[in-house]
Amino acid sequence: MHDFTRRSLLQGGTALAAAGALTGPALFDFAKAWAQAAPWKPESGAKLTVMRWRRFVPAEDEAFNAMVAAFKSATGVEMNVFSEAFEDVQPKASVSANTGSGLDLVWGLHTLPQLFPTKVLKMNDVADYLGKKYGGWTDAAQKTCMLGNDWLGIPVATIGGYMTYRKSATDKAGFKEFPKDFPGFLEMCKALKANNTPAGFALGHATGDANGWLHWILWGHNAWTVDKDDKVIINSPETAKALEYCKALSDTFIPGTASWNDGSNNKAFLAGELFCTANGISIYVAAKDDPTKKELTEDTYHALYPVGPIGKPTELQLAVPILAFNFTKYPNAAKAFVAFMLEKENYDKWLTGARGYLTQTLNAYETSPVWTADPKNAYFAQASKRALPASGIGKVGEKAATAIADFVVVDMFANYCTGSKDAKTAMAEAERQLKRIYR
Amino acid sequence: MADIALTPAKSQIREATSWDQLKHNRNWLGFWFMVPAMAFLILFLAYPLGLGIWLSFTDTKIGRVGQFIGYENYEWLWDDGVFWLSVFNTLLYTFLASAIKFGIGLYLALLLNENMPFKAMLRAAVLIPFIVPTVLSALAFWWIFDSQFSIISWSLKQMGLITQNINFLGDTTWARICVIFANIWRGVPFVAITLLAGLQTVSPSLYEAATLDGASRWQMFRHITYPLLTPIIAVVMTFSVLFTFTDFQLIWAMTRGGPVNATHLMATLSYQRAIIGGQLGEGAAIASAMIPFLLAAIMISWFGLQRRKWQQGENND
Numbered sequence: 175m176h177d178f179t180r181r182s183l184l185q186g187g188t189a190l191a192a193a194g195a196l197t198g199p200a201l202f203d204f205a206k207a208w209a210q211a212a213p214w215k216p217e218s219g220a221k222l223t224v225m226r227w228r229r230f231v232p233a234e235d236e237a238f239n240a241m242v243a244a245f246k247s248a249t250g251v252e253m254n255v256f257s258e259a260f261e262d263v264q265p266k267a268s269v270s271a272n273t274g275s276g277l278d279l280v281w282g283l284h285t286l287p288q289l290f291p292t293k294v295l296k297m298n299d300v301a302d303y304l305g306k307k308y309g310g311w312t313d314a315a316q317k318t319c320m321l322g323n324d325w326l327g328i329p330v331a332t333i334g335g336y337m338t339y340r341k342s343a344t345d346k347a348g349f350k351e352f353p354k355d356f357p358g359f360l361e362m363c364k365a366l367k368a369n370n371t372p373a374g375f376a377l378g379h380a381t382g383d384a385n386g387w388l389h390w391i392l393w394g395h396n397a398w399t400v401d402k403d404d405k406v407i408i409n410s411p412e413t414a415k416a417l418e419y420c421k422a423l424s425d426t427f428i429p430g431t432a433s434w435n436d437g438s439n440n441k442a443f444l445a446g447e448l449f450c451t452a453n454g455i456s457i458y459v460a461a462k463d464d465p466t467k468k469e470l471t472e473d474t475y476h477a478l479y480p481v482g483p484i485g486k487p488t489e490l491q492l493a494v495p496i497l498a499f500n501f502t503k504y505p506n507a508a509k510a511f512v513a514f515m516l517e518k519e520n521y522d523k524w525l526t527g528a529r530g531y532l533t534q535t536l537n538a539y540e541t542s543p544v545w546t547a548d549p550k551n552a553y554f555a556q557a558s559k560r561a562l563p564a565s566g567i568g569k570v571g572e573k574a575a576t577a578i579a580d581f582v583v584v585d586m587f588a589n590y591c592t593g594s595k596d597a598k599t600a601m602a603e604a605e606r607q608l609k610r611i612y613r
Numbered sequence: 614m615a616d617i618a619l620t621p622a623k624s625q626i627r628e629a630t631s632w633d634q635l636k637h638n639r640n641w642l643g644f645w646f647m648v649p650a651m652a653f654l655i656l657f658l659a660y661p662l663g664l665g666i667w668l669s670f671t672d673t674k675i676g677r678v679g680q681f682i683g684y685e686n687y688e689w690l691w692d693d694g695v696f697w698l699s700v701f702n703t704l705l706y707t708f709l710a711s712a713i714k715f716g717i718g719l720y721l722a723l724l725l726n727e728n729m730p731f732k733a734m735l736r737a738a739v740l741i742p743f744i745v746p747t748v749l750s751a752l753a754f755w756w757i758f759d760s761q762f763s764i765i766s767w768s769l770k771q772m773g774l775i776t777q778n779i780n781f782l783g784d785t786t787w788a789r790i791c792v793i794f795a796n797i798w799r800g801v802p803f804v805a806i807t808l809l810a811g812l813q814t815v816s817p818s819l820y821e822a823a824t825l826d827g828a829s830r831w832q833m834f835r836h837i838t839y840p841l842l843t844p845i846i847a848v849v850m851t852f853s854v855l856f857t858f859t860d861f862q863l864i865w866a867m868t869r870g871g872p873v874n875a876t877h878l879m880a881t882l883s884y885q886r887a888i889i890g891g892q893l894g895e896g897a898a899i900a901s902a903m904i905p906f907l908l909a910a911i912m913i914s915w916f917g918l919q920r921r922k923w924q925q926g927e928n929n930d
Contacts, residue, residue, distance in 0.1 A: 261889075264888075268675040268891065272676055289675055289676070290676030290677065292677055293676040377872070378783075378868075378869070378871040379868075379869035379871045429777065429778060430761060430778065430783040432780075432871065433780070433782035433783035434783075438760070438761070441761065441762065445761065445762070447761055572674060572891055575891065576891050579890040579891070580885065580890045585695075585874060588871070588872060588873045592872060592873055594785060594873045595873075603694050606692070610689050610693065610895075611892075
């Protein structure tokens with residue numbers, strides 16, 4: 175747990191300064207001015223306990239901590255911030271929701287606020303304030319956080335997952351440009367395997383990676399878990415085609431993907447054993463930060479997900495919304511902090527600190543310098559705009575969140591790709607699991 | 614006169630009230646001594662168990678009180694392939710791991726009971742897997758069995774015995790073997806040290822007498838060690854089965870139930886559905902479904918112990 179002070183902020187300011195972030199006195203001056211004019215006045219003696227996911231890019235963490243320290247200094251709100259691994263955020267938030275104590279704010283994954291809609295503080299005023307000021311919210315971000323007319327949380331950012339590949343390998347495979355459609359992508363993966371420079375995508379219980387790319391394959395074939403009325407429609411000819419395609423693709427993968435978690439492809443790629451995968455920008459950032467990986471860094475490129483037979487992008491990107499619990503004693507302080515986080519003076523620099531790992535959900539930040547600082551970052555700027563909500567065409571809510579958490583789609587594909595079940599059985603099992611969830 | 618004399622005496626000898634009896638009766642005193650323990654058991658064991666069973670009959674979600682839905686959760690589970698796979702995995706995991714842990718543990722206990730150099734150090738070394746936190750050992754095994762970076766695959770490749778990495782955690786059969794292996798590694802010290810403690814209680818004079826009678830080592834084990842060790846074995850195996858059946862951390866850290874749910878135990882599936890998926894009622898139903906299996910394990914051990922006359926101070930049958 176951190177207790178932020180001006181001193182700790184200044185100590186951490188070096189990296190931020192390198193990234194061009196607002197640091198030191200300028201940040202504090204801005205925070206003080208903001209606090210005086212802000213629509214939300216924190217309660218006297220307010221103290222906020224914030225749980226967030228553990229950062230993958232250190233500079234992002236520093237930028238976040240700088241914001242927290244500035245907010246504390248300007249408003250007098252005591253801030254206790256601690257981090258948890260991705261997978262542990264939701265269980266701990268759930269315990270807090272159930273017991274009604276322990277946390278004020280949680281910054282987590284996917285449709286976290288939709289898991290306990292009756293326990294969250296409505297953020298309509300914050301969303302309205304930020305949306306009007308910064309060009310509105312992206313569609314997926316808005317859908318992810320809204321239930322009816324209420325904002326259950328604020329979509330802070332999206333962690334974009336895109337193709338990360340070794341240019342030398344795809345060139346050698348005969349693909350000067352990264353394929354833009356499914357057949358081309360399959361052909362490329364076959365060629366990569368033939369050259370012993372294989373692709374690989376997680377088929378294990380990897381919350382972010384496996385759910386991300388497998389929903390892309392499913393939706394790209396115009397196959398969906400549920401329709402717009404939440405009727406289960408997974409058992410369809412389109413799903414069968416998606417399974418066939420995925421099986422053909424998985425036959426080209428590096429062995430072991432059925433056991434992969436979210437960190438496995440990073441390790442394999444950086445070790446030079448994997449030549450194409452779907453991931454956030456963290457692989458590239460880690461390579462850039464390692465002086466011994468200069469060659470790999472230069473050879474690493476990004477590309478958008480190819481588009482499936484449906485003819486339009488069908489991406490499931492990792493939304494990271496923040497929520498405040500309605501049992502917090504300091505709702506104004508919580509709202510003020512969330513609004514403060516997304517103000518341009520903070521957010522633009524924060525994105526820079528995240529080095530492309532986070533993507534804006536407010537349209538005005540599309541022109542953030544981070545997207546032009548390195549041409550290889552640019553693809554990730556589109557993540558939130560191109561994404562669909564985690565429910566696909568269905569209703570966003572706790573059922574969709576449960577289906578993702580239960581790995582229904584992941585297991586269906588993994589069952590077929592590993593040969594554990596035939597296509598009919600895999601679809602029937604997924605259908606049954608979904609009916610259980612959507613009953 | 615007599616009436617007058619008797620009246621005050623009657624009033625002086627007050628009849629003992631129920632409260633007086635509760636305060637002074639020796640049997641009730643025993644009850645009062647038991648109250649703290651009972652309260653503890655009710656608060657921390659009976660109440661959570663009862664609540665879990667109650668939740669399994671509701672559609673409770675995280676953060677939301679549910680409605681009573683009768684057997685609906687169980688009906689869905691009855692027809693749920695993943696649930697039955699988790700039952701199969703749990704039974705396989707428990708049976709194999711417990712049996713092997715017992716075999717290795719007994720062997721180690723017998724070995725460590727012998728006179729040998731550095732005996733104390735060896736006994737302490739056997740305990741190492743037990744004192745390493747489960748999650749840490751699980752992470753170590755996760756690395757050991759990693760698809761790309763397994764030290765085993767690397768070594769075998771260096772020796773020219775294999776050409777490709779072994780897909781330890783990506784293949785359903787291998788994944789099951791790996792998690793069972795990890796559980797055995799962790800669980801053997803408990804069995805070994807407890808059985809060793811039991812062995813130390815066997816009087817050496819019995820072995821001396823048997824030696825004089827010309828008994829072989831096997832005969833000594835069969836007719837002295839084993840019968841005298843039986844009560845300890847019963848207790849150790851009961852606990853070993855219970856610990857293995859309810860294992861969670863090892864699986865969750867190593868495989869999260871994958872690949873394709875091949876290593877999902879009932880405990881991990883319950884956690885996934887209840888906490889990660891938010892379906893508390895359904896998760897509670899899976900957890901409650903473990904109770905009959907656990908009760909059966911306890912009953913087998915209990916009745917096995919009851920049947921033996923040594924409990925009443927008599928010889929075994």
